[in-house]
Amino acid sequence: MASSPFDLANESGYPAWRDAKLAAYPRSIDELVVPLADPRHLSVAEIDAIESRCARANMAIYNAAHLPAADKSLPRQLSKQLGLVRLEGNYLADEDGFSSITPAGDEGSVRGEYIPYTHKPINWHTDGYYNALDRRILGMTLHCAQDAEVGGENALLDHEIAYIQLRDINPDYVAALMQPDAMTIPARMDEDNVARPEQSGPVFAVDPDEGFLTMRYTARTRSIVWKADATTQAAVKALADILASSEYILTARLRPGMGLICNNVLHTRSGFSDSPSHRRLLYRGRYYDRLRFDLNKAPARAA
Numbered sequence: 001m002a003s004s005p006f007d008l009a010n011e012s013g014y015p016a017w018r019d020a021k022l023a024a025y026p027r028s029i030d031e032l033v034v035p036l037a038d039p040r041h042l043s044v045a046e047i048d049a050i051e052s053r054c055a056r057a058n059m060a061i062y063n064a065a066h067l068p069a070a071d072k073s074l075p076r077q078l079s080k081q082l083g084l085v086r087l088e089g090n091y092l093a094d095e096d097g098f099s100s101i102t103p104a105g106d107e108g109s110v111r112g113e114y115i116p117y118t119h120k121p122i123n124w125h126t127d128g129y130y131n132a133l134d135r136r137i138l139g140m141t142l143h144c145a146q147d148a149e150v151g152g153e154n155a156l157l158d159h160e161i162a163y164i165q166l167r168d169i170n171p172d173y174v175a176a177l178m179q180p181d182a183m184t185i186p187a188r189m190d191e192d193n194v195a196r197p198e199q200s201g202p203v204f205a206v207d208p209d210e211g212f213l214t215m216r217y218t219a220r221t222r223s224i225v226w227k228a229d230a231t232t233q234a235a236v237k238a239l240a241d242i243l244a245s246s247e248y249i250l251t252a253r254l255r256p257g258m259g260l261i262c263n264n265v266l267h268t269r270s271g272f273s274d275s276p277s278h279r280r281l282l283y284r285g286r287y288y289d290r291l292r293f294d295l296n297k298a299p300a301r302a303a
């Protein structure tokens with residue numbers, strides 16, 4: 001593997017990488033927005049525009065508000081052109097593997113027992129933090145078909161920034177959160193309450209082949225067990241403090257026809273209100289793939 005800035009042993013290359021990353025990081029959500037004429041058919045210029053946002057922040061927000069927002073082919077085709085194809089389906093997902101995130105409303109429905117399908121806020125997390133390590137969620141899309149009347153914003157933070165801010169405080173904290181048993185989700189608990197075996201894993205991990213950083217995290221305190229040693233406990237506290245106050249946190253309010261496309265960055269959702277005739281509805285896709293930008297730019301090859 002080529003030397004990765006996320007490898008703690010890489011002390012010579014890290015400072016320059018860190019400074020460049022922070023300098024390039026967007027300080028306004030507007031810098032992440034890319035207008036798209038048709039998400040189903042990206043132009044090379046549009047791919048370049050999305051790529052440059054993702055290079056800076058591991059995420060971009062697209063805007064195609066002029067098209068019918070409830071059309072699922074928008075996020076599906078867009079994702080495909082950017083290398084997101086291996087979609088995770090869970091048992092609450094629609095038949096096509098997207099999850100329709102909307103308040104379940106009626107009492108006693110299965111979805112209504114789980115926070116994503118309510119009006120409640122969702123604390124900081126990356127998607128699929130309870131997955132086994134061979135089913136890492138590397139990419140995520142969130143397409144807004146209908147927004148809330150009030151609230152429902154997403155706070156966003158590139159996980160590479162969280163890594164930098166934690167390493168700035170104490171590199172030992174990063175090491176602690178890279179331990180394979182740093183975070184354990186007990187059996188039978190995840191955000192959708194799907195029955196699963198106990199899952200232990202690191203918070204931060206470096207991909208052994210490509211050197212990119214992945215993050216597996218939830219700020220929830222119930223149904224999660226952190227390694228008991230003092231350094232891990234202090235690291236978890238420091239990370240929570242970063243997520244409470246980082247100057248790099250961006251907040252997006254997705255309007256119909258807008259969406260987030262990302263390498264599974266840290267995010268939240270604020271509580272919201274809507275009405276039966278105006279239900280907030282987002283299509284969420286979770287992928288075993290990371291974003292890539294070379295698919296439609298490579299020279300055409302004979303079939």
Ligand SMILES: [Fe+2]
Pocket residue numbers: 125126127267
């Ligand atoms: Fe999420």
